[in-house]
Structures are given as C-alpha cells and as structure tokens.
Amino acid sequence: MTSKNYQLVIVGYGGMGSYHGKLLKDNQNINIIGTYDISEERKTASLVDGYAVYESLEAVLSDEAVDFVLIATPNDVHKDIAIASLNAKKHVICEKPVTINSHELLEIMEAAKINDRAFIVHQNRRWDEDFLTMKKVYDEQTIGDVFHIESRVQGANGIPGDWRHLKAFGGGMLLDWGVHLLDQLLFMVDSKITSVFANLSYILGDDVDDGFQVFITFENGITSLIEVGTTNFIQLPRWYVKGTKGTAVIHDWELNGKIVTQNLGEVEAPKPIKAGQGLTKTMAPPSEKAVSTSDLPAAIVLKESFYENVISVVEGTEEPIVKNEEVLRVLRLMETIFKSAEKNEVIKDFDAVPSKNI
Ligand code: NAD
Incomplete structure (x- = not known):
C-alpha cells in the first residue's frame, strides 16, 4: 500500500458529493482539499x-496542488468537467452514469489517453453485498447452472429531487x-448479449422514464429481467435467480433470503393440491424430502475497495476494477434499451463484438 498522500477536490457538492466526503473521511491516502459548486x-x-x-x-484546475x-x-456536465480536468493533468473520478451517451465517454477516454x-x-x-452474494451463487454454481436472473429495485416515492426529472x-x-443493475449484470455474466427487449414507464408524467423493464438474453443461454420502478407500493425480491438444481432469492438490502436446492436420489412425488377451482400436481409444493433449504453464502470479497483500487491504478500496480470499456458497454446497452422501447422491437445486433474484445 502506498504512503503517498493525494489531494482531491469535489466538483458538485450536493447529495453524492458530500457523501464522498464521508467515504473519504478516514482515508489515509486521499485528502479532500476543497469543493467547487455553482450553488451558494x-x-x-x-x-x-x-x-x-x-x-x-x-x-480548481489551475491549482497545482490538486491531484x-x-x-x-x-449527469449532463460530467463530460465537459472531465475533459477539462484531464487536460489540466488531473486524475478524474466520475459519478455514474458517466455520461449521457457513449460518444461522450469515448471523447473522455481519448482525453485520458492523450494526457496519461x-x-x-x-x-x-x-x-454491494447483495450483488456479491448472488455473484458467489452464480460463480460457484450453488444452484447448478444459472439460466435466469431477475434483478430489480422498486420504490414508491416517485423520482427524487429536481434535475432527475x-x-x-x-x-x-x-x-x-x-x-447500476446493468453494470452488475454484465460484471456477473461473461457472455455476448444476443437480444434486448425493453419498455420504459412514464406513469409520473415527466419527460423522462420513471422506471423500466428489460429482457436480455445471452449467448450462453442465460435470460435476465432487469426492472426499476418508482411507483411500487409492494416490492418484489431484489434478486430471484434460477439454476438447473435450485433457486436463490434475496428479498432486500438486509440480505434476507434463501437457497432452495433439489435433493438427489429417489424422492416422494408431490401430492396434488386444490388450487383455485382446479387440482394440480405441477404447481404443488415439493415434498419435504425433495428439497433442501440453506442460508445464502457469504459474499465474494473484491480484491480492493473502490478507493484502494483508484490509488493502485494511478500508481500502476493494479488494473481498474471498473474498466472504462465495461462502462462503455453498459452505456451502449442503455442506448439499445431506449431504442428497443421507442420502436417496441427486439434488438438483436447489440454485441457486434464479444464482450472481452470491446
Ligand atoms: P445533487 O443535485 O444533490 O448534487 C449536484 C450538485 O452539483 C448540486 O449541489 C449542484 O449545485 C452542483 N452543480 C450543478 N452543476 C454544476 C457545475 N457545472 N459545476 C459544479 N457544480 C455543479 O445530485 P446528486 O444526487 O448528488 O447526484 C450527483 C451525481 O452523483 C449524479 O451523477 C448522480 O447520478 C450521482 N449519484 C451517484 C450515486 C451512487 O451511488 N454512485 C448516488 C447518488 C447520486
């Protein structure tokens, strides 16, 4: 670990800017020396x-003390501030979504390269612990080969703040x-996307979407449903993941959830149940001996925290955990989602190149 001390300025000292102040409070290597905000x-x-x-x-940019x-x-001003900062030979940490389209990110990546x-x-x-827990279930095939992933966040408070509308x-x-949800999905599933179908919701009457559902399929056969809602007064689970040998669920940020797996060997057949006005064996709960329920595993631990990784990248000792090429792919995916929703069409040509070679 480095002993060097880096000086940082926060541009945009609103909700998230001040939260970074809290995140960096006890950081040994990064010192916040000031902020710049247009609001008095x-x-x-x-x-x-x-x-x-x-x-x-x-x-800020002419202050040589600033690293x-x-x-x-x-989000609309990220690009101009990033390029001006890189041209002034500063390193840049940028909030998500990095820019509002992929062309802007390409311009930033060029400026970063030119200015080194x-x-x-x-x-x-x-x-996030919920994500890293599900990634562990996925990576270790705890429920067999995963074939379907549902990841959703649902609120009931509409869109917060002013500019987000x-x-x-x-x-x-x-x-x-x-x-966030798309970035997690693509970080988990290393496969080419074969189709995207989306719809956006405008329930609140804003000129921007207040939620969406997107169905994404991958070349390795995995299907996924990613959903965000802001008018959900009853919430579905944060994660619902199906594998060939079981199902995993995480209900909430407190990581309430479980894994249910199929038992091997001969098991008692399910007994038919009365369901509504009918009788069903197909939808009857499995017999007690047919399945086992277990706790969720401990989450994967990434090699470094976000800020540790930032320092390692600057010092050339580690690769970035969040690679700009991955961020670019997520931006392109969001552009494809807008296009699919606008045209009401399944889009099949998204990943013209394999994910590893963007
Ligand atoms: P906010 O409105 O609370 O804060 C934005 C601040 O930027 C305001 O104080 C505003 O006066 C200032 N500002 C606007 N234009 C400026 C300019 N040209 N130069 C300097 N200051 C300017 O918004 P927020 O919720 O803090 O969101 C800010 C960014 O952080 C967004 O990109 C958002 O997506 C991101 N964010 C990320 C997370 C996360 O978990 N990673 C969470 C919340 C917000």
Missing part, C-alpha cells in the same frame, strides 16, 4: 463541513438506477 447554498454547506471553497472550475477531481454534478491520466467511474454497486440533465431511472 452548497458552498456554505462545504464550509460548514470544513472544506475550503473554490470560486470556479478554472481555479484528483471528483465529479458529482448532474486515470479516469475512473464510481460504479460503487459492484461492491429532466431529460436535458440526464434524468430518468434508466440512467440513474438502470446503470
């Missing part, structure tokens, strides 16, 4: 929190939450 109210909040305030982005710029503004500086996107939900700022739930 947020400048005052920064001073109250003990961070000096810069009066302009130019003032890192952390971008936590609304790190550009790393805060896809922090790769470190507006297209011009990169608002909407696909860009906001979709980016």
